[in-house]
Amino acid sequence: MSKLTGYIYDIIMGPFERKKLHRIRYNLLSKAAGKVLEIGSGTGVNFPYYKEVTVTALEPDESMRERSLAKSKQSRASIEVRNGDAQELEFEDNTFDTVVGTLVLCTIPNPRQALKEIRRVCKPNGLILLFEHVRLEKGITAKAQDILNPIWRKISGGCNLNRETISLLREEGLVLTEVNEYLKGIFLSIEAVNQKDEKIISV
Ligand SMILES: C[S@@+](CC[C@H](N)C(=O)[O-])C[C@H]1O[C@@H](n2cnc3c(N)ncnc32)[C@H](O)[C@@H]1O
Secondary structure: OOOOHHHHHHHHHHHHHHHHHHHHHHHHHOOOOOEEEEEOOOOOOOHHHOOOOEEEEEOOOHHHHHHHHHHHOOOOOEEEEEOOOOOOOOOOOOOEEEEEEEOOOOOOOOHHHHHHHHHHHEEEEEEEEEEEEOOOOOOHHHHHHHHHHHHHHHHOOOOOOOOOHHHHHHHOOOEEEEEEEEOOOOEEEEEEEOOOOOOOOOO
């Protein structure tokens, strides 16, 4: 991607962030605890919401990562920004208390592989906090998401409109403890437990 990607992303997303996403991010990220891994941190838009945690933030795109780096220096939390791919994490098993991903499973080429890696590096019964846009289950909007996806993916740098993220999370063994819908269910905030041993009831 170009050097300008991060700059343009912040300009385009700015009004939507302030109007809609701010409160969602605030509510979700206030739950992050302990040692946190954030995948695909983009321009560091989540960083102001972290408190009393230690964050390792991975961002593969150089232009986005530069902005993440700048924002990490203004945060109250201790944040280290690194280059890294969620599909191939460089960390030992059971390293993190919380893993965060926002608007990122839509873009990662193989989200199933990323989830396997997230499960591996997250501690048993650790917290997984996600905010994603997803394919609706049925109806005309779901059809439109399918039809528009090929062109959208091209112009948006690989973002997919029609990922069935909830099914994927369940298939990969995550225990969903809270799911909140926004904008008619296209956006979801998701809290999940990384069950590796004990049985926890899913919502
Ligand atoms: C739509 S942006 C979201 C950025 C930020 N998380 C947010 O909430 O605004 C998607 C991000 O995922 C990153 N990404 C794409 N593929 C990735 C991968 N394999 N591993 C980690 N991050 C990835 C992109 O570079 C981009 O910064």
